[in-house]
Structures are given as C-alpha cells and as structure tokens.
Amino acid sequence: MKIAFYGSSLLSCYWNGAATYYRGLIRALAALGHEVTFFEPDVFDRQKNRDIEEPDWCRVVVYQPNAGDLRRVTSEAAHADIVVKASGVGFEDDQLVEQLLASASPDALKIFWDVDAPATLADMALSDTHPLRRALPRFDMVLTYGGGDPVVTAYRALGARQCVPIYNALDPETHHPAPPQAQFDADLGFLGNRLPDREARVETFFLAPAAALPGQRFLLGGSGWADKPMTPNIHYLGHVSTRDHNAFNCTPKAVLNISRADMAKTGFSPATRVFEAAGAGACLITDHWEGIDLFLKPGEEVLVARDGQDVVDLLADLSREKASEIGKRALKRVLADHTYDNRARLADQLFRDWREGTGPGLGSRMEAVA
Structure with a gap:
C-alpha cells in the first residue's frame, strides 16, 4: 500500500x-x-x-x-x-x-x-x-x-x-554491539538532552548517585548540561553523534535510562534508549515504570531503580562480569521479541x-x- x-x-x-x-x-x-x-x-x-x-x-x-x-x-x-x-x-x-x-x-x-x-x-x-x-x-x-x-x-x-x-x-542495523572506545570508559553513562520535564529525575537518578560514589566515574552526554553543577567524577561530553551511540552504550560498565516524568507516570512507555542500549548488549539500569517487565525481565535482562539510592546500591554490587551477562541476556531478548x-x-x-x-x-x- x-x-x-x-x-x-x-x-x-x-x-x-x-x-x-x-x-x-x-x-x-x-x-x-x-x-x-x-x-x-x-x-x-x-x-x-x-x-x-x-x-x-x-x-x-x-x-x-x-x-x-x-x-x-x-x-x-x-x-x-x-x-x-x-x-x-x-x-x-x-x-x-x-x-x-x-x-x-x-x-x-x-x-x-x-x-x-x-x-x-x-x-x-x-x-x-x-x-x-x-x-x-x-x-x-x-x-x-x-x-x-x-x-x-x-x-x-x-x-x-x-x-x-x-x-x-530495536533496529539491529543501526544499534548493535560495537568495540569499546576509551573516551566513553565509565562506571555509569547517561545520554540525554537537558529537558525541563526530566531534569529533576536526572538530578535524582544520576547526579546524586555520582555525588555519593566519588570513587566511580560517571559519563554524561547530551546538549544543555554545560552550566549544570556536577561533581568532579562526572565527565561531560556535550552532544554525542548518533554514529557514536553504540560505542557509548558498549563501553561503560552500565548505562542509565531516565524517563520523562509524564512517561514514568503513564507507564508502558519504553524510550528508544532502552532498546538502543539493549541492542548494543549494554547493561541497562532504568528508572522504574509500570510495564517494564513486558519488555525486559528485571534483575536478569535489566536493572531497575526506584530512586537514586537504588542506583548507588546497584552500582556498588555490579561487577563487569555481571554487567556483561545482563547485557547479553538483554540483547538476546530484544532480538527475539522487540x-x-x-x-x-x-x-x-x-x-x-x-x-x-x-x-x-x-x-x-x-x-x-x-
């Protein structure tokens, strides 16, 4: 048609x-x-x-x-x-x-x-x-x-x-596992533009955990954050080209998804970032929203945080080996179903x-x- x-x-x-x-x-x-x-x-x-x-x-x-x-x-x-x-x-x-x-x-x-x-x-x-x-x-x-x-x-x-x-x-032709790049090395990476209806949640789920874990390296990509106060262990990249998204997802130990407030409230609203990360075989930590279990299995294919303290606890207990296994299971699931x-x-x-x-x-x- x-x-x-x-x-x-x-x-x-x-x-x-x-x-x-x-x-x-x-x-x-x-x-x-x-x-x-x-x-x-x-x-x-x-x-x-x-x-x-x-x-x-x-x-x-x-x-x-x-x-x-x-x-x-x-x-x-x-x-x-x-x-x-x-x-x-x-x-x-x-x-x-x-x-x-x-x-x-x-x-x-x-x-x-x-x-x-x-x-x-x-x-x-x-x-x-x-x-x-x-x-x-x-x-x-x-x-x-x-x-x-x-x-x-x-x-x-x-x-x-x-x-x-x-x-x-997931579009497997666009988002897929890629070789890691040293510039994206971190314990946790977050990629997202600064938006008024997401900023408070970024403070809760990303900036506060970074402050609580000074010995870990955090990576922030996206436009608009240059004048945002942040701790020294956060490395701000600015805009990240789409051609580098796979490497950005593959290199850190884990990557973070933070939903806009209205999407988190509505539920059943997986952002494209969820599937981009899973398609790259990344270990994804996502904020909690109703319906996540329809797409990825919490604890096995994705890690779910209800607040900033959950992010701190998950990172403290997350080895590179465990993160790799979660990413592999997520990749298998999205290729099969999503x-x-x-x-x-x-x-x-x-x-x-x-x-x-x-x-x-x-x-x-x-x-x-x-």
Whole structure:
C-alpha cells in the first residue's frame, strides 16, 4: 500500500527523538511491501544537522514552513492508501490535521500516530475545543509508540475509534554491539538532552548517585548540561553523534535510562534508549515504570531503580562480569521479541484488518505487541 507519512523528521535526529522510531518502523514496513513517502518540514535547523541522507527504502519530501508548501505537500495525500499524521511535526500541526483529512481519499485509512502520548493527551485535556480533540473521531485509528492501557483508555474516551500501541523497538542495523572506545570508559553513562520535564529525575537518578560514589566515574552526554553543577567524577561530553551511540552504550560498565516524568507516570512507555542500549548488549539500569517487565525481565535482562539510592546500591554490587551477562541476556531478548520487524508486522496486520473490514480486532490488547 502507498503510505503518506507526515512527521517531524526522518533525516535528522537533531532535537528529534522520534527519528529512530520512524526509521526502524518505516524501513520494516517497506520490507513488507509498503511504499512510503515521508513529509518533513524544514524547521529547528534539522536539515542543517542531518545524520542520514534520503534512504532507498523511503521517499523523503522536505517542505518549507509556509502556507503554500503546506498545501502542496498535503495535496499528495490524495494519492495514498494510508495517510499518517504524526504528533509533534513542528509546523502548523493543527492546520496539517485539517488539510490532510480534507485531502485524503475517502477510501484511505487515516491514522493519527502519536509519538508522545502523555504530552498529547495532556494538551488535549486543556480544552474541549482543542483542534486535535475535535478532529480525533475523523481518524480511523490512533497508533501510539507507548502508553499501554492508560493511553488506550484515554484516547477511546476522547472519541478515538481504535487505539493500539506500536511500541519502540530495536533496529539491529543501526544499534548493535560495537568495540569499546576509551573516551566513553565509565562506571555509569547517561545520554540525554537537558529537558525541563526530566531534569529533576536526572538530578535524582544520576547526579546524586555520582555525588555519593566519588570513587566511580560517571559519563554524561547530551546538549544543555554545560552550566549544570556536577561533581568532579562526572565527565561531560556535550552532544554525542548518533554514529557514536553504540560505542557509548558498549563501553561503560552500565548505562542509565531516565524517563520523562509524564512517561514514568503513564507507564508502558519504553524510550528508544532502552532498546538502543539493549541492542548494543549494554547493561541497562532504568528508572522504574509500570510495564517494564513486558519488555525486559528485571534483575536478569535489566536493572531497575526506584530512586537514586537504588542506583548507588546497584552500582556498588555490579561487577563487569555481571554487567556483561545482563547485557547479553538483554540483547538476546530484544532480538527475539522487540525489533521493528515485529512491530511492523503488527502495524501491517492492522492495516490489512481495516481494509478487509475485520478491525478493530486488536483493540487495546497489549500482549499482541509485548
């Protein structure tokens, strides 16, 4: 089927955490025979910070942030069997929704694909007249990259006909074991940009444990932390290129995942970082959130910390040998159960069920995904 996919960016990860998700899923959908065109606006300097060029498995259309170009690219939706509007595109999102719904063929499958459900739902809750909230019943289905039953229930209450999580996953071609690099040597590494809704949790789960363990080396990567007070045993790298992520994950004894506060509260929201680390065979320590056991087995395939003291205790008891074994088990699990090939097969089945008139068969059954 021909898919017109309107999202933030496929070509750049620059301030765009959804890029990994888009790439893995769309590549896998293309392998199943779908013909995908991805439309992305030239905003936030992403085109100046591309980390891939247009791939052979997806046509990419970059449009300028003006009304004329928006009309031009939304008119192409008329030729698609499936029209996807992703959340957080970054230019006139509300207008994009209306133009796509107007341009799409009456026979096309119209999908709202939410790559940040906690934020989107919180925004829609602010007003009964929110543009997306009003448009939601006109979409045939909502797909999300996380959230589980709480998100499904919330979307159904707002009028979504069908809502199914298509979770983050691993793209083995992109994230895999790599040789360690001396510059990334540490006891614990954390990679993440400084964001207001995650900063307090970074203080709790990373900065405080570093202060409590002065004899251990901590590694911090990501933009925005330069003026943040931190102890001398934290080595700050700044922005880490995507080409170095595998080495960053493979080199430290363990790496840390810290969820945004709203995602941790919602649960069932594994970040791409979880699968990137596991796919590299890293020993992952993650903050606690409901549903982690659907993806990795705590204590065997992942270590789970409920607070900063848990991080301290886990590191004090973690040898390189034990960390290596946890990483190997995590890699085996994600390769078996959590690749984008797995996720694309579920999406493909949803598409086919809809076309054959047998949906919404999967509904909110999370066990179909995890």
